[in-house]
Amino acid sequence: MKNFQHSLQSLEAADTQVVGVSMDSPFANKAFADQIGVTFPLLSDWGGEVTRKYGVYVDQYKAARRVSFLIGKDGKIEEEQVDKDAIDPTKIVLACDRLAHKKQ
Amino acid sequence: MSKRKTMAAAAWLLLWALAAPFAAQPALAQQNKPAPPKLKVGDMAPDFDLQYFDGTGLKKVSLSQYRGKKSVVLAFFVFAFTAG
Secondary structure: HHHHOHHHHHHHHOOEEEEEOOOOOOHHHHHHEEEEEOOOOOEEEOOOOOHHHOOEEOOOEEOOOOEOOOOOOOEEEEEEEEEEHHHHHHHHHHHHHHHHHHHH | HHHHHHHHHHHHHHHHHHHHHHHHHHHHHHHHHOOOOOOOOOOOOOOOEEEEEOOOOOOEEOOOHHHHOOOEEEOOOOOOOOOO
């Protein structure tokens, strides 16, 4: 999440809203956001309904897998990064820029 | 069966017993290899309606509220208070 915070300016410049999601409570996520200096919302998918809907629920951990989706204004998935690749947001940022230019 | 043949058979058996777990390893690794998410690039992202705490109250965020307005990065993370 920290890495997305570092890229937040360029993502917002590309007309993009960043949100994190986990199956923690909203209050735990707020404390986490404060601790690591994240200013975008960390949503709570308590119970994991959305996590399952996106197919990223890991039964072994009873939690979400680390996956980042870039969703376009039309609601279509434009880019996705999984597991270790999802730590570095570079590809997502590049895809955002591509998208922002395409739409202009 | 001659003693020599019996010895040879035993040696083969031993070798097989030792090698079998290694032979099974690649198949096991294949099984443990995480599958790609079922949603692919180009698919419609399912709508969601979730909440976060902003310090004063619970705020709602849905995917549909950004439709036609903004792109959205939806970053799933495993647990709060863990690195990455």
